[in-house]
Each structure stands twice: as C-alpha cells, then as structure tokens.
Amino acid sequence: MRRDRLLVAVTLVTLLAADIHFVLLPRLKSWYHLPGESCDCRVTNGSLDTGGTILTWTMSQNFTTASTKRSSKLERLFGHPLYNIRLPELGPDELLLQREELMNYYKRKVSRWERLKKFYIETAAASNITIPDHPVTFDPEASWLQFHLGINRYALYSRDDSSVDRLLRDMQTATVISADFTQDEKALKGACDCSQVVKPSGLHLKLALKLQDFGKAMFKPMRQERHEETPENFFYFVDFQRHNAEIAAFHLDRVLDFRRVPPVAGRFVNVTGEILYITHNEELRSVFFISPANNTCFFAKCLYVCKSEYAVCGHPDLLEGSMSAYLPGLSIAPRISIPNPWIRSYSFTGREEWEVNPLYCDTVKKLYPYNSGNRLLNMIDMAVFDFLTGTEHGQAPL
Helix, strand or coil, X not given: CCHHHHHHHHHHHHHHHHHHHHHHHHHHHXXXXXXXXXXXXXCCCEEEEECXXXXXXXXCCCHHHHHHHCCCHHHHHHCCHHHCECCCCCCHHHECCCHHHHHHHHHHHHHHHHHHHHXXXXXXXXXXXCCCCCCCCCCCCCHHHHHHHCCECCCCCCCCCXXXXXXXXXXXXXXXXXXXXXXXXXXXXXXXXXXXXXXXCCCCCCEEEEECCCCEEEEEECCCCCCCCCCCCCCCCCCCCCHHHHHHHHHXXXXXXXXXXXXXXXXXXXXXXXXXXXXXXHHHHCCEEECCCCCEEECCCCCCCCCHHHCEECCCCEEEEEEEECCCCCCCCCCCEEECCCCCCCCCCCCCHHHHCCCHHHHHCCCCCCCCCCHHHHHHHHHHHHHHHCCCXXXXXX
C-alpha cells in the first residue's frame, strides 16, 4: 500500500474511533442505561459556618430515588444536598408578626373598609356612577395572611411554605374588589415634575388592587413586548419596563434560596371591569380614555410617565401584567431603610465616593450598621442578585 493511502486510512480510522468514543457510546449509555463512571458526592458529616452559628446539613441518601418520584422541578432542586440545610428553630422574637395581633388589626381594617365602601357607593350614585358591590370574604386562613405570618428574620417565607403557592394562584384568579394608586404615587401629588429623570417611587405605572379575601397586590401593567430589546443608548434603562422581569426575579430569588422577593404572579386584568368600574379614586377614573383603536387606556398624572402618550392600553380591555404580593403595612410592621453604601448617583455629572476613594470599602466595614451581623454580606448577595436580574437597589428595607 502506498504511504499516502496508509496515512489517509489511519486518519479515517482515528476519526471513526473518536466519534464512537465521544459521541456514539454516551448516547448508547443514555439509551440503554449502561453502567458508566459516576461520582459519589455524598457527605456524611458536613457543617456550615454562618457567622459563628454552626448549621448542620444532612445529606439525603436516597436523593436520586426521591427526586424521580416528585413531579415539581422546584421540589427536586430543594431535595439536592446543597439545599438540605437545617435552619435554627424560629422563636417568637424572630417572627415579624404575631397571629393574634395581626388578626385583630385586619378585622379593624375590614370593618373600616365596609363603612367606607357604603359611603363610596352612595356618593357615586349621586353622581350617576355605579360601583359594583363585591362583598369581602375575610378568611383567617387566607394565603396572604399566612404569608405575612411566616415572615421572619431569615427570609420572607420558608422553603416548604405551602401558602406561597396558594398565594400565587389567588393573585391570578381572585376577584378584584378595588383599584387605586399606590401610596408612594399618592405622596408625589402636587410635586410632579416630569423633567426629572428618576422619581423616588420608581418608574413603573402601578396600581394597588384589593382582592375579595382582603389581600392586596401591586399590579404592574405590560408595556414592552417580550421580543423588544433595551436600546443601548438608554440612560440607566429609565424608559424600559418589563412586567415579566418582576415574575422572573421572584422565581430566581426562590431558586437561589434567598427568599427575599415577595411572591409575584402574572395575570390578565380587565381594565374596564377590574379597575375603572370598581375604583373609588376619582383621579384614577379621570385618566381613562378610549384610544383611536377602540382600546381602553389609562395613564398616570404624577409620575415620570405622566402624559397620555405613555398610557397603557387593553386589547381592547384585557391587559397583561404582574401581581406582586404586598408586605404588611408600616402601621403593623414598622421598619427602616438602610442605604446601600454603593448606590449609583443617577446623575449626568458627579461621582459617588466609592467611585473615587480606593479605601471606601474599609471605611464602610467600620461604620454602623454595616459593622455588625451579616447585613453587609446580605447587601453583597443583593448586589449579585441585582446583577443577574439587570436591576439595582439603593436601599435595603429592614
């Protein structure tokens, strides 16, 4: 055989052998479950040190078998040994709210709501406006109440809290009995300046929707289509608002096991029947109009998007958006906001101290309240989370 033919034959045989070894054999193993190499990563005596507190973590010996029996991908994820960390038992002082106190508070709120609703209906009737009379069905076992009762010093909810999944379903299907502007938007009344780049309350047009079981959710309507990309010349993305980013952020936070984002679900809202006809706020009623395409639209009067050109519209009435569960109000659960030391300036000129001072980090570590506990580490977690979601926060609520 000639030498050149021999080289060609050897090359072809080598390629065939490589293809069989790296492509064909792995496929055969996956098809016929042939035994292959495996890595046993089980640890029988591990521990996790978190700031002086040793948390033991128990590995599941039957992780693979248990995973295949579950239908939920989230359950399979939480069944992984990396998530199998036993947290300390929660004491009364580590819970944000006590059940009896919370129930009494909301019973008073429901009674006040019933009195005001009667007044609203009578006032609207005098103006030839009909407001539907949806009865409130206050349930002590409601999902949003159980969510509030589960908030503790470690997270907003526990990993196995079934009320979170119930709350997601309720926000998608429960009857809406009232719609209004959010409190931070109301605080801007009389101080509207649309020439400002950023408003203290954020950029989204959002509404507070009250559900029939007296739960409350913040509705952020869909503005951008899913296929739209953020223009590269936007100033800090001030004009791009994705409602589904809120939903994705909740699920990412849950997968990372931070559990610091309130539950968020998607929902189609009828802007006529579930906002316009049931709102008690005359200012909100006044911003509704019918577009030339015969769609029902509304806009905000006192936000960055405070012009009719920035209106959101149904098709012709249905509008997609995100529903975020409200946290307990400040009157029942007071809290403070601690600024992020590395907050962005949000201005065209000037730089923050952390941008010019190379010793800034050492200084922050010595300042209260960042010099005690794990607050600074939590802020670093938040910074990583914000990077993954493409957002950022200027303060951390406590």
